[in-house]
Amino acid sequence: MNKTILLALISVASFAVQTSAHANLVENGDFSLGATGWTITSPNHFYSFHLNSLWDGAYVNNPDTFSQTLNTIPGQEYTLSYTFSTLNSQPGLIFESTWGGVLEQTITTANTNPVTYTFANLIATSNATTLSFISGNQQFYNELTNVSVTSLVSTIPVPASVWMFASGLLGLGTLRKKVRA
Numbered sequence: 442m443n444k445t446i447l448l449a450l451i452s453v454a455s456f457a458v459q460t461s462a463h464a465n466l467v468e469n470g471d472f473s474l475g476a477t478g479w480t481i482t483s484p485n486h487f488y489s490f491h492l493n494s495l496w497d498g499a500y501v502n503n504p505d506t507f508s509q510t511l512n513t514i515p516g517q518e519y520t521l522s523y524t525f526s527t528l529n530s531q532p533g534l535i536f537e538s539t540w541g542g543v544l545e546q547t548i549t550t551a552n553t554n555p556v557t558y559t560f561a562n563l564i565a566t567s568n569a570t571t572l573s574f575i576s577g578n579q580q581f582y583n584e585l586t587n588v589s590v591t592s593l594v595s596t597i598p599v600p601a602s603v604w605m606f607a608s609g610l611l612g613l614g615t616l617r618k619k620v621r622a
Contacts, residue, residue, distance in 0.1 A: 457467070463591040466511040466519075470588035482506040488576075496528070497576040501535050505576030507585070511572060513565035517592055521545065521563055521572065524587040526555040533579030541570045557587065595612035 468478030471493045481488070483505040487498040499505040513519065521540060523550065536548040540563045572590060576583045 461595065465508060466513070466590045466592070467588050470523075471586055476510055476599075480508045480510075480549075482498045482508075483580040494524075494584050496582040496584055497578065498582045499577045499578045501533055501577040504535055504575050506557075506573055506575050509570055510569050511590055513570040514567060514592075515567055517565050519563045519565060519570075519592045520589050521560045522557060522587070522589045522591075523574075523585060524555045524557045526584045526606055527551040527553055527578065527581060528584065529553065529581035531579070531581060534583060535575065536583050536585075537573075539571075539573045539575070539577040541566055556582070563590075 471476075472479075472490050472495045473493045475490045483499065484503050485505075487500075487501055488505055488507075489496050495507065497505050497507075519540075521538070523538070525536060527534060530551045530553050533550065534549060534551055536546075537559075538545045540557075540560070545560050545563070546558060572588075574585060574588075576585070
């Protein structure tokens with residue numbers, strides 16, 4: 442087979458390779474830019490940003506809400522991940538994470554060691570999905586950082602015309618070989 446036709450077939454086949462990437466949909470998930478990208482509802486304003494994390498000290502009976510509406514694809518699976526800890530091991534805290542209005546986790550036990558929580562297979566039901574964190578701590582601060590929402594993003598499927606073009610090239614290569622023989 443002619444080298445030109447072989448190279449053409451290889452280049453056409455390279456279009457068919459499905460690639461994937463993990464794209465973080467959360468803006469400013471490490472809070473390095475303060476509240477940028479986040480909607481904050483805070484009755485008492487007991488929150489601050491320190492060392493690339495959010496520190497929230499709202500009272501348990503009057504918690505703060507930190508949310509972000511993400512551009513999502515209905516039916517697509519997403520993975521939520523974040524790191525959470527408390528400043529002190531005193532009792533009396535509430536921390537909840539929700540995805541599209543559905544409660545994913547409730548933490549009521551203090552933990553001074555940062556723990557990363559991951560929730561896979563979250564399904565988007567619309568083009569806009571709200572990620573929310575509800576936070577209150579009676580004695581000290583809750584700490585949140587490294588918030589990310591990722592999806593396995595596939596390339597656009599190869600159109601049928603590319604496959605028809607490839608089979609046409611293969612046919613021409615075979616025909617040319619027969620004519621030479």
